[in-house]
Amino acid sequence: xxxxxxxxxxxxxxxxxxxIKNPDFQEWDGTKTRTQTIGPDGNDPEEGKPGPESTAVxxxxxxxxxxxxQIKPYAGMPKEVLLLHSSKARYRVPREILFWxxxxxxxxxxxxxxxxxxxxxxxxxxxxxxxxxxxxxxxFKDSDGDGVGDLKGIQEQLDHFEFLNxxxxxxxxxxxxxxxxxxxxxEDFQDIDPVFGSMQxxxxxxxxxxxxxxxxxxxPNHTSDKHRWFNLSRTRDPHYQDxxxxxxxxxxxxxxxxxxxxxxxxxxxxxxxxxxxxxxQFLKEQPDLNLxxxxxxxxxxxxxxxWLDKGVDGFRMGGVKYILEAAHLRDEPQVDQKKPPESISxxxxxxxxxxxxxxxxxxxLRDWRAEMDVFSREPGRYRLMVTESYxxxxxxxxxxxxxxxxVKEGDFPFNFHLLDLPQNTSGLWVQHLVHLWMQNMPQGKxxxxxxxxxxxxxxxxxxxxxxxxxxxxxxxxxPGTATTYYGEEIGMRTLHLTDTGSLDPAGRYNTSASRDPxxxxxxxxxxxxxxxxxxxxxxxxxxxxxxxxxxxxxxxxDEGSVLSQYSFLSALRQSELxxxxxxxxxxxxxxxxxxxxxxLDGLDRAFLVVLNFGRESAVTDLSSVSEIPNQLTVLFSTNxxxxxxxxxxxxxxxxxxxxxxxxxxxxxxxxxxxxxxCYVSEKACYLRVVDILYRC
Ligand code: GLC
Ligand code: MG
Numbered sequence: 103x104x105x106x107x108x109x110x111x112x113x114x115x116x117x118x119x120x121x122i123k124n125p126d127f128q129e130w131d132g133t134k135t136r137t138q139t140i141g142p143d144g145n146d147p148e149e150g151k152p153g154p155e156s157t158a159v160x161x162x163x164x165x166x167x168x169x170x171x172q173i174k175p176y177a178g179m180p181k182e183v184l185l186l187h188s189s190k191a192r193y194r195v196p197r198e199i200l201f202w203x204x205x206x207x208x209x210x211x212x213x214x215x216x217x218x219x220x221x222x223x224x225x226x227x228x229x230x231x232x233x234x235x236x237x238x239x240x241x242f243k244d245s246d247g248d249g250v251g252d253l254k255g256i257q258e259q260l261d262h263f264e265f266l267n268x269x270x271x272x273x274x275x276x277x278x279x280x281x282x283x284x285x286x287x288x289e290d291f292q293d294i295d296p297v298f299g300s301m302q303x304x305x306x307x308x309x310x311x312x313x314x315x316x317x318x319x320x321x322p323n324h325t326s327d328k329h330r331w332f333n334l335s336r337t338r339d340p341h342y343q344d345x346x347x348x349x350x351x352x353x354x355x356x357x358x359x360x361x362x363x364x365x366x367x368x369x370x371x372x373x374x375x376x377x378x379x380x381x382x383q384f385l386k387e388q389p390d391l392n393l394x395x396x397x398x399x400x401x402x403x404x405x406x407x408x409w410l411d412k413g414v415d416g417f418r419m420g421g422v423k424y425i426l427e428a429a430h431l432r433d434e435p436q437v438d439q440k441k442p443p444e445s446i447s448x449x450x451x452x453x454x455x456x457x458x459x460x461x462x463x464x465x466x467l468r469d470w471r472a473e474m475d476v477f478s479r480e481p482g483r484y485r486l487m488v489t490e491s492y493x494x495x496x497x498x499x500x501x502x503x504x505x506x507x508x509v510k511e512g513d514f515p516f517n518f519h520l521l522d523l524p525q526n527t528s529g530l531w532v533q534h535l536v537h538l539w540m541q542n543m544p545q546g547k548x549x550x551x552x553x554x555x556x557x558x559x560x561x562x563x564x565x566x567x568x569x570x571x572x573x574x575x576x577x578x579x580x581p582g583t584a585t586t587y588y589g590e591e592i593g594m595r596t597l598h599l600t601d602t603g604s605l606d607p608a609g610r611y612n613t614s615a616s617r618d619p620x621x622x623x624x625x626x627x628x629x630x631x632x633x634x635x636x637x638x639x640x641x642x643x644x645x646x647x648x649x650x651x652x653x654x655x656x657x658x659x660d661e662g663s664v665l666s667q668y669s670f671l672s673a674l675r676q677s678e679l680x681x682x683x684x685x686x687x688x689x690x691x692x693x694x695x696x697x698x699x700x701x702l703d704g705l706d707r708a709f710l711v712v713l714n715f716g717r718e719s720a721v722t723d724l725s726s727v728s729e730i731p732n733q734l735t736v737l738f739s740t741n742x743x744x745x746x747x748x749x750x751x752x753x754x755x756x757x758x759x760x761x762x763x764x765x766x767x768x769x770x771x772x773x774x775x776x777x778x779x780c781y782v783s784e785k786a787c788y789l790r791v792v793d794i795l796y797r798c
Pocket of ligand 2: 427
């Protein structure tokens with residue numbers, strides 16, 4: 103076999119020389135002599151390495167030419183020879199061109215795909231797909247009969263959220279608290295107050311809320327004066343002494359400056375233990391934390407982690423504009439310069455240049471956002487951050503809480519503009535309030551709407567009960583996330599408390615500011631205490647006397663009720679992409695009616711919403727809107743007798759407080775020809791050629 107190998111090598115050498123003789127080869131190689139190292143059996147698996155025979159073969163073109171017979175070009179060419187051929191420019195150049203072309207195309211494809219994905223609107227997250235329902239825990243459902251709502255009570259009523267098609271529930275503060283501000287004065291941020299239950303009850307509730315997301319309160323501005331930190335701070339414990347805002351003062355002159363509390367009177371209180379004054383922007387039992395102290399900031403992060411670890415899905419960050427104060431403690435400018443300084447006692451007396459929205463506030467919020475993002479990485483576990491700040495008159499201040507496209511902050515700041523809705527209820531006014539937000543919201547952000555909460559009167563008390571259904575319809579058909587305060591889905595009314603005084607501390611300084619009226623117990627049924635409490639007839643605030651007609655049980659049976667409307671519209675929104683994520687286009691507004699379209703590119707199904715906020719019946723003429731068909735069928739009206747009505751677009755009739763949803767098919771979309779009247783959130787997915795890339 104060794105001679106066989108020898109012969110094979112000879113043969114190979116012969117063929118090689120033949121090809122070197124070939125004029126083609128010579129043409130390729132300008133030199134007359136080439137030296138080529140060949141190991142013909144170098145890859146022999148038996149040997150593993152070149153054998154002794156496989157020494158370098160010197161190929162001298164001139165010396166071997168005559169020994170060999172010419173054979174057919176390329177036939178039986180060994181690999182080595184082929185390689186020589188393939189190195190010729192005419193093969194090599196096209197090959198290299200093709201190679202680099204392939205590389206370039208692949209890179210271009212990757213780049214295009216990445217760009218398309220980056221530029222494409224993302225799919226909606228859970229907090230964009232359902233209204234947020236606000237539970238005020240004291241008032242929602244009392245399971246143990248002590249007259250105060252509790253965690254087990256909420257658990258008992260989870261079906262209610264399913265009925266309403268609600269996926270996100272914000273549960274007000276349930277932390278351990280002396281309840282001076284009903285839970286917003288926290289004694290221990292990492293414990294549950296016994297009046298609401300235990301930590302086990304909390305964990306059980308969270309576990310039971312399988313398909314629901316739970317949003318909690320985060321209260322970074324202050325603690326209760328009963329908090330351990332405050333006690334250690336007033337005794338000047340070295341670790342805690344700077345946890346709060348302390349300033350020199352005396353018992354006789356306890357006002358280091360003119361700052362006032364939101365609840366009225368000076369925001370300073372003298373502490374005899376420490377012999378200094380501490381700041382409280384709310385009650386004197388709610389000392390303001392010193393967020394400039396890194397230790398306090400770390401405590402806040404620890405609190406966030408504590409609840410995020412338990413699985414809480416988001417936070418409503420309360421009173422954020424108050425979290426930093428100017429360190430110089432200078433007097434704030436008076437609104438009315440002529441007022442005697444000693445008479446300054448209300449928050450409306452001062453411009454809050456040094457006590458609200460201080461520099462550094464947004465850095466803190468961004469840190470908290472970043473912390474929440476650490477917990478958001480698992481699919482479907484996005485943690486929501488909503489901020490609460492009343493800056494009505496300065497919409498640009500509110501918008502800052504959205505962060506920018508570069509730096510993330512809140513997912514949305516609560517939009518409180520619609521709280522002003524009752525002041526001048528008309529189609530134009532509603533459009534104005536809606537537009538205030540849409541116009542000022544940074545590009546690519548997601549809107550939201552609030553019409554009531556535990557701090558503000560219910561819809562019915564301002565706009566009037568007649569307008570509750572049309573306002574709910576507005577919330578559920580606008581783009582963005584709606585917030586519904588408990589009871590608004592049944593049109594609960596504000597409670598008139600005549601002789602009881604105010605349990606709410608805000609009402610003690612100014613009775614008209616009391617928040618008790620909107621905190622009355624949820625009305626579940628016609629039984630005692632409206633079913634708020636099935637064991638006793640106790641309730642911490644009286645139940646509204648209208649509970650026999652305004653309650654969940656009764657309204658479930660009535661297809662025309664506020665509750666039936668809410669659940670229908672909420673379900674419609676969930677199933678109809680144009681309502682969820684489509685374009686929003688203003689169509690018409692006048693003293694009575696506000697009307698808009700919801701449509702989606704690529705879909706011929708669209709929605710026309712006509713809402714009458716006025717005091718009179720209206721006939722709306724939309725004949726100039728060519729994209730809307732002439733004949734329309736009412737899909738849903740707040741007056742259930744009008745479902746299915748056929749209308750001409752030139753004469754759309756609505757009664758005061760009536761809202762209509764019309765679903766129609768039309769070949770043409772409105773938004774392409776009316777860009778200035780239309781809006782779509784860039785965060786929303788809507789059909790485009792690249793739709794396939796962002797299917798949920
Ligand atoms: C938040 C709450 C409010 C409370 C205030 C002070 O803004 O919404 O109810 O009174 O904080 O704690
Ligand atoms: Mg503060």
